């Protein structure tokens with residue numbers, strides 16, 4: 001019971017029901033796509049990069065509550081950040097979903113700590129992030145979280 | 151003889167808690183549980199008769215050979231094949247389809263020929279044909295599915311089933327829709343244009359009476375683990391005259407009559423298609439699964455599974471926003487459904503907390519999912535030990551999930 005309540009935190013349910021920054025970004029100058037072949041989860045991330053800074057970001061896709069909420073929350077966290085900051089935030093996020101431990105200064109992303117008890121769902125939580133990092137790198141290849149070690 | 155009044159007690163794995171809830175096992179289309187008789191057969195073989203088959207002259211080897219060949223005869227009777235030689239033991243449905251694709255298709259297909267499939271095939275009955283088409287230059291053609299009601303569009307059959315079609319492969323029962331296809335009719339139509347037929351029996355073998363001669367198919371592929379048998383064993387039924395004309399698909403011991411450095415001569419079927427030491431223990435246990443199911447009565451199994459599936463369909467249809475796939479009546483032993491606002495994987499994760507084992511996703515049916523505009527469905531599938539109380543548990547779990555997510 002508690003594991004599941006931990007997994008589907010209020011923040012996650014809220015982002016799943018009312019996703020933020022959803023839909024194609026008309027002004028985007030970077031885009032990357034990610035998918036989980038076995039789940040069928042899909043996520044595209046659109047970025048408008050202003051120099052090194054993420055001036056605007058959106059996502060689109062379909063999948064489970066974890067993957068969609070994670071992508072939605074990610075967009076709210078990445079707007080205004082530099083590529084280096086985004087990459088550091090992802091490292092922290094990965095820490096959270098794999099260990100369940102969140103650094104103190106991290107706020108909403110800590111909602112995903114419950115994922116660590118469901119190893120099969122870690123790739124759902126990281127899907128949007130993989131797409132975003134690929135978009136930042138200008139890497140046109142589709143991200144798949146399944147051939148990655150996590 | 152098993153009896154319906156205590157079927158549940160025949161399956162040891164059913165009697166456990168998941169978390170703190172009793173297990174409600176509704177993932178039978180993926181794999182069924184095994185009855186005690188099958189587990190005992192495996193145990194007995196390894197304890198008492200274990201030896202390699204065919205080449206031995208000592209007591210254990212002869213006992214193992216008798217039991218292995220006895221299992222072949224038993225499976226032949228289970229399918230009403232004309233002779234045991236028409237049964238080839240394989241790892242399961244997937245390997246059986248690949249055998250036909252590697253052997254028959256490679257020897258008989260060429261550019262200009264057509265392999266006909268349907269839009270509801272499992273990847274196991276699709277990808278081997280894509281590979282065969284690449285190898286031979288043949289092309290693929292698909293009989294459409296009508297939509298959510300999940301029937302084959304038979305009105306298109308005359309247009310599509312032309313003389314270029316040399317092979318027609320289709321499933322007996324859809325693992326995603328629960329549809330039971332009119333196999334005898336499809337085989338008769340194929341025969342008229344001279345096409346051979348390959349029936350994917352993965353979802354029918356354990357649930358419906360199967361009589362390959364009444365169906366009129368040329369090949370019938372099936373898996374033991376979907377009928378209470380072990381994993382890693384299944385079979386291919388093939389009509390004798392077709393098998394005898396087919397080249398081997400794997401080389402090795404046990405399948406040759408005479409070997410020289412440069413050339414060999416093959417044994418007839420079934421040995422020609424069983425190179426190497428076979429899966430002896432599991433084949434014998436598959437025979438025990440046949441005994442078990444025949445003991446319950448295959449007509450009664452079919453009626454039991456259909457009643458549960460129809461009841462589940464009716465009870466679930468009352469849930470707000472549900473989209474149910476496949477026919478409402480006359481369906482096989484499963485239901486498959488989707489909600490626009492809740493993903494199948496979230497449903498399966500939640501149901502697991504209620505002890506209800508379901509499957510969510512594309513069910514190895516990606517092209518069909520795409521056609522229906524779905525990313526996946528949730529599937530509940532039933533077997534001999536399921537009861538109406540399991541459906542109540544399923545519905546209660548779904549109601550809890552809807553409340554949580556909406």
Ligand SMILES: Cc1ncc(COP(=O)(O)O)c(C=O)c1O
Pocket residue numbers: 179180241242243244245272274275321323324325350352353373514
């Ligand atoms: C319709 C159908 N065909 C083929 C298969 C493949 O069976 P196996 O994995 O036992 O080879 C399955 C099993 O999921 C199935 O449902």
